[in-house]
Amino acid sequence: MVIGGGQAGLASGYYLRRAGADFVILDAYDEPGGAWQHAWPSLRLFSPAPYSSLPGRMMPVPEGSGYPSAADTLAYLTDYERRYELPIVRPARVRAVRNGGERLAVETGTSAGTWHARIVISATGTWGGAYVPYYPGIGDFRGRQLHTATYMGPAPLRGQRVVIVGGGNSAAQILAEVSTVADTTWVTLRPPRLLPDDIDGRALFDLATQRARLADAPAIGDLGVIVAVPAVCEARGRGALKAEPMFARLTADGVAWVDGTTLACDTIVWCTGFRPVLSHLAPLKLRGSDGVILTQGDFTSGNWPHV
Known part of the structure; x- marks a missing residue:
């Protein structure tokens, strides 16, 4: 089970398909493109298209600067999921992931129902976790x-x-x-x-x-x-x-x-950043005493985290 149909979810789906895995992607949005369908129109990636591509398919180089716009990225992600015929169920917003014994129970709280999977990849990104720091008087501002x-x-x-x-x-x-x-x-x-x-x-x-x-x-x-x-x-x-x-x-x-x-x-x-959207994992109680979700292995050693 992959939670999230943005670029991380699609890339995961590409490799799962290539490996012959039995999987499905649950996406909270009504349309393809993940958070890019909600970005402001003039937003541009700060890497050229060849270095912003997902596995298996190069992102087309846009005219002009070479830095893809939000619309370019949205079109690319939409084409990507259709090209590889990834099994995406939408809209399916995951509310909770629970320990169901041999399998994890993935609850959507919608008509998509509850799914059960041996492995869950949480590709939920950060767009839904907009962060605004607290400053005195923040509630008093009338603008x-x-x-x-x-x-x-x-x-x-x-x-x-x-x-x-x-x-x-x-x-x-x-x-x-x-x-x-x-x-x-x-x-x-x-x-x-x-x-x-x-x-x-x-x-x-x-x-x-x-x-x-x-x-x-x-x-x-x-x-x-x-x-x-x-x-x-x-x-x-x-x-x-x-x-x-x-x-x-x-x-x-x-x-x-x-x-x-x-x-x-x-x-x-x-413009103060985002926080990971991981509230759906709360029932699994993965956070340590410091609030950090522990992982097994690390990226620098080549051993990918399992959680």
Whole structure:
């Protein structure tokens, strides 16, 4: 049983099909594409198409920059599952996985019913686990608060005063386009750092692999974290990527810093990341005392985790 029909679930299905396994994929969404069907239209991957492909089928190279858009990725994932005729049941949102003795009971709480499997692969990703950090006054702010997961483009923010929170790729890409229609302020915990223009996600993946194998390999953060996709380069060129330190609290009308400086705003966009969506595994009581789900084996040794 594979839970989740996004890219991780489809890749798992590819290898399970190749191995001749008896399996099914349960997907919570009505349509193919996983979380990509809910991403904002201008979002782009920060790796070129050849390095963003799933096993068995290369992602087509889009015209222009070579960085696939959300629509490109959605079309690719849709084509992928149809090409390999993966056995996907949808919509089937898994509510709980329980220990049923020799098999695990996978409960959907929908018309898909309960399934039983010897092995369960949880490919549920993080999109449903949008994370917004707590700051004093967060409930007092009378404006609008969005998250990366609910941001759908700059049009509704036209003419507003917008604060964008976060120092990663999503924040930089959202800032790049919102700053063309609104008065924006970018706030980050630490000064944001763009990667050199000739380094993209491919190089980051290579570096992460090297670091996993060699203790003295350079840290990814030593290079920077934000990939200079075309929109970000354009924003940098017009001086829109200037970041302010993180504010200390929210007020009814905006945000305030520790030195007493305040800023009125209409909307705050939290580009503050996601957390793994694993609540369906709670009945199995897999978390240790530190809250971490223990695994057997590790990726760096070549022994894949079993849980």
